[in-house]
Amino acid sequence: MLWFSLLVLIPLAAIVATAGKDGVHGYVEVLENPQTWAAIKLTVGQSALVTLLNVVMGTLIAWVLVRDRFWGRGLLDVLIDIPFAMPTIVTGLVLLGLYGPQSPLGVNVANQRASVTLALAFVTLPFIVRTVQPVLAELDADVEEAAASLGARRLTILRRLVLPSLVPAITAGAALSFARAISEYGSLVLISGNLPYKTQVVSVRVSSFIEGGDQTSAAALATIMLAVALFVIVMLDIIQRRVARRG
Secondary structure (H helix, E strand, O other): OHHHHHHHHHHHHHHHHHHHHHHHHHHHHHHHOHHHHHHHHHHHHHHHHHHHHHHHHHHHHHHHHHHOOOOOHHHHHHHOOHHHHOOHHHHHHHHHHHHOOOOOOOOOOOOOHHHHHHHHHHHHHHHHHHHHHHHHHHOOHHHHHHHHHOOOOHHHHHHHHHHHHHHHHHHHHHHHHHHHHHOOOHHHHHHHOOOOOOOOOHHHHHHHHHHOOOHHHHHHHHHHHHHHHHHHHHHHHHHHHHHHHHO
16 A cells, blocks of 8 residues: 555645645636647547447457467467557657658548547557457357357357456456546657647647646646546446446
8 A cells, every 4th residue: 555655646646736726716727728628528539439449449359369260360469569568659650650741551640630549549459458368268168159059149149158258358448448548648749740629638738738837737637637537437347347247
């Protein structure tokens, strides 16, 4: 608890204390700022979209890595972790080179909302794959084969046998994915252009507050995003409990 307090609780308490210097009025003033509110909507909306995308694609990738055997499977398994290992500013440079004005693919999404989606999808890809993969590997395939031999359809097997076991892992990965997405900074700096009201995310807005000497507003905005993250994590936990119970 002492180590956890030094790393997490005390810094969070300091941020909340700084944000509370102006009371409720400080939070209201931050939320009423049109540029800040636009950054919040963009960040939360794109993070939710990318999380939903990761739930589908991350689960499918984990399924392929566990259940299928093909040439290059080991290499693909290693490449999944590249977003973890690559510095985020390097990620932004790579994405700008591939999907910017000089794109060799002929696809230019620089300074557009799509660039935010692309960057967030890249840095959050491994979370659901790595949370679902070990759980899926531990599932007994014989149970699914037995259910199929008794006449159960594939959809029924997936809904009644597989998903109840995977839902806790999927929701855990979704929570990590969302939390990472709403706090992302480095990979967005180059490709998004940080255009106010268009591609500016919360992390950049917080940075602009700090550069302007307004630490109270920066702390208030950070506290608001912390509350959003906690709300999403709680809701995901409620959803996974209900789905597992019904399954």
